[in-house]
Amino acid sequence: MSTHRIGFAVKVLGEGGLPSHDARRWQSDPHLRVSLGYLEAILGYLERKELPMYRVVTQLAPYATHPDLPQFHGQIEECAEELAAIGARAAELDIRLSSHPGQYTVLNSEDERIRRSAAAELESQAALFDAMGLPAEAVVVIHVGGAAGGMEAACDRFLEGWELLSDAARARVVIENDDRSFAIRTVAELSKRCGAPVVWDILHHRCHDPDQVPDREALDLAFATWPEGVVPKIHYSSPRLDMGEKKRKVGRRVERTPALPQLRAHADLVDPIAFEYVMRDLGGGPDFDVMVEAKGKDLAVLRLREQLIARGMEIEAGWLIVG
DNA sequence: CGATGTCAAGGAATC
DNA sequence: GATTCCTTGACATCG
Secondary structure (H helix, E strand, O other): OEEEEEEEEOOEOOOOOEOOOOOOOHHHOOOHHHHHHHHHHHHHHHHHHOOOEEEEOHHHOOOOOOOOOHHHOOHHHHOHHHHHHHHHHHHHHOOEEEEOOOOOOOOOOOOHHHHHHHHHHHHHHHHHHHHOOOOOOOOEEEEOOOOOOHHHHHHHHHHHHHHOOOHHHHOOEEEEOOOOOOOHHHHHHHHHHHOOOEEEEHHHHHHOOOOOOOHHHHHHHHHOOOOOOOOOEEEEOOEOOOOEEEEEEEOOEEEEEEEOOOOOOEOOOOOHHHHHHHHHHHOOOOOOEEEEOOOOHHHHHHHHHHHHHHOOOEEEOOEEEEO
């Protein structure tokens, strides 16, 4: 028997929508303190809905590492008390938190300045979770980065970037397979060299897996990289299947043409049938958590849960139980 | 008020 | 070497 938290990312759509951070522009002096007020409200929502896992927005501390805005750089220290309190609240509710810096955080960039700014961003994310007193399961997920110069050179550059990180940051950062360059086997090998655990993203795996690694093996590869006592996690999403449209400017008017979605595009919701198959196949062994990436956010997770229950799967206090 | 432009940030493809 | 897309949301500004 295995247990699994199911989480969602950043934005709360339920209850009419809740703000996830102080997103005002720098001219209006946004502050982490405001974001933490929002986060507190979100924790309340998570408690009410029995949602045990949540990805906080990377920009929780606005401009915290912006090179031209040093006046914003001390927010984490300024909010030490508030951070400790909210971290304690998350612990009390047993909610697993994480974050996921996006495409601009490239630790393996060819440009050393960009590697340094990526490292600064990761230090900040780690400092935030440290100030909250969160356990090791609160990880900061990143992609390996760009593939310039080939996989080998790109992985070597990642290690150069890794060298820039403090022990505190290294203890939080985990690496994820992506949908075009770094497949699960490559990421697992890189993990052996730097020690970062691996998050396996199943949709990315469907998009890019030149080594043809079977699901079970990919799962084992990823989970072997996690330290004893820290529950691993995976990313799960269903591909978008509806037609979108492409907008193109022709002169002064906008022309809309139908566009077929890429496999990697996230759907609004999660296909419960595919999810059930995957979880019955992969569950029943070690515990692991599942971060759902769907445009429907919390609503997608709540709907998925209802559908799993209707299918006879067991959910207890928001945790999925398999086997 | 609704529509449109802009945002801190990189990489890769294309011209 | 410069431009555009990728992809996403919300602030900010314009009409």
